[in-house]
Amino acid sequence: MALSPQRTIAELKELRALTGNADGAQRVAFTPTWAKARQFLREKLSTLPVEVKQDPAGNLWATLKGKSDRKMLIGGHIDSVPNGGWLDGCLNLLAGVEVLRRIAAEGPPPVTVRLVDWADEEGARFGRSLFGSSAVSGALVPDEVRNLKDKEGTLLVDAAKARGIDLDHALDARSELKNAAAYLELHIEQGPVLESRNEAMGAVLGTFGVERHAITFTGQAAHSGSTPMAHRRDALGGVSKLHLAVREIAVNHGGVCTVGSVVTKPGIVTAVVGEAEMTLDQRHLDANVLATMHHEAREASERIAKEEKIDVAWRKIWQIQPFPFHPQLIDLADEAIKEVCGVSFRLPSGPLHDAAEVCRAGVPTVMLFVQSLKGISHNKIEDTKEEHIAMSVQALDRLATKTMKWIERIV
């Protein structure tokens, strides 16, 4: 059976009709709509000579036995955020199904090929993303997620149990990575870089490390009329100056720094701000540079606090190290893209992906990005040109062939 990227596009539309509504995709992990999407995926796989199973963390695996037990993994996630887009996560899976079809049609492949649908990549319902892939990597700490609740008060542990997942055995899924020799993931970029360069696809260098903190400046609330400027200890002064400083730090180091939220207290029009909290999200592909960016932001905050005669306190929200992908697989991804698109480009991934967890577990990993229109994702208007979707299926297919050969060589 020849590769048919048009079939992938048709199947994506089929899935959209089945699991979306006027507000977008509704395949939130562990919900009935998610279960319906998985059933759809199982039906697509049912005509292939693959063994299908759900692991103890809820990840769905389809295994095409090859001549060797060494395994090439292709991954994606069928779950979406509420009111999500039609491509995020499921493009990878349905392109993977198409690649499996092509490989299976040619008889037993040189290595075993496994397609995985990771459970709850988005974390949209319980706030813990990469659930299934972090179980496989061993990074998941069951006790840290056991009591997470959704808006209705349902516990993650119960929602998972209803889908046959026993949280206390989720880490048993680590055995699924046995003999994994490579992991491939195709994804929409979810950013504006490829579109702005007018390029269809890019080879992904790795996922950014993230330093995420809440920073609180404390000054003195005071009457906006009776307090002369020289007498003020304006907590918002800390936020405004640090916001501008971290933007410069990001530009200087080629990373990104974002202040996404500012909260002012008392937060009334007639009072100087007594306390101001801001969030800071810093990302870079290089762990050392990220550490420098973080250090510079801390230094700036202390210098600014002194200038403004206010106090500053940092609280860590979350951090993750960068996961640089495998250099040889990046080269293969580049080759595959060039063959299909004529030109390739290398870029880091700002968003996290399941690929980061597989990379953490030591499996050689690479991702392919395909252009996102307007860089928008997690929204019903998320879109990619159909010609680019078709190219992405072809590039994943070529990368799969190259990777199987690479695995054979390195055995």
Place this chain on the structure above:
Amino acid sequence: MALSPQRTIAELKELRALTGNADGAQRVAFTPTWAKARQFLREKLSTLPVEVKQDPAGNLWATLKGKSDRKMLIGGHIDSVPNGGWLDGCLNLLAGVEVLRRIAAEGPPPVTVRLVDWADEEGARFGRSLFGSSAVSGALVPDEVRNLKDKEGTLLVDAAKARGIDLDHALDARSELKNAAAYLELHIEQGPVLESRNEAMGAVLGTFGVERHAITFTGQAAHSGSTPMAHRRDALGGVSKLHLAVREIAVNHGGVCTVGSVVTKPGIVTAVVGEAEMTLDQRHLDANVLATMHHEAREASERIAKEEKIDVAWRKIWQIQPFPFHPQLIDLADEAIKEVCGVSFRLPSGPLHDAAEVCRAGVPTVMLFVQSLKGISHNKIEDTKEEHIAMSVQALDRLATKTMKWIERIV
């Protein structure tokens, strides 16, 4: 009867015990506690040869007939914010009672002296401050306040009616200013200026004009990981830059500019801010300089919006013109303070006061400020040294004598 500032301090403590609790003063206008405070005031006035009445706007007037029908007014307000301080508003009244006692003891004064307790200066319950004094000045628009509600859903019109105030006749109180020749108001500073200069009292130059606006910057919400710095349209960039710019504008012109509230949308740690709203409160004693400050802030916002590739929109919240007090009364206030404290200082009032409304009505007006500890007011820790309270009663008394002579001279 000789002036007894110590009696004023004792009466202030008596009022605190009667109408406060562990959280501070609870004399919110039109409540039972406010009525109790007014009853206390009426009892203090009952031993004096004064006529006491409530005007159609709910202001309480005590009139000591003098040899002339020209009137010197002394004002204050017995209402407080919830959890307020023990001096804001009532120091003025109880010092005024003491001055009335001293004057009355000396026989009929040369001019008629009236003490007024303004109704709902604070506006703490319905959001409309200076209710009673703005009725007297004619600035009150009954239809604009008729439907104001408190947190329990009670209408201002009904709360006022329960205290014998018919909103539709409130403006009839304008006649109370007939023959008013001067208005004196003593108040705690509610700011840090006198304390920082180590001075007990100051003569007030007038009340600041205020320009109060909400400013909304609109950029594009975007993923904090996938959107390179150069691709961003960060709405918070508008806020941070404008905040720093308006602080400079204030310093350059000797006024004050305050950004008291910032609200970010979507306001999450992982998204560039798509929309940011800030409040801006600008104040100056000179109307032309205030207009310049406002103009410069608008220009800065437009320049910044261009730099940041975002949009900016202004919405007026409120504005009021400056009310400069009467130059000769300021001189008299200065003299009175120098006689009592040895030194005086002139300063503008950032907060509004009933004096502004009386000034608006064309009555020659002046205020005396007495030092506030730490500049704090509207809080149970609001305080002033007792020796300074005593000085303020003496200074008001001397100012009253000087003002009566001044009224006689200008007749």
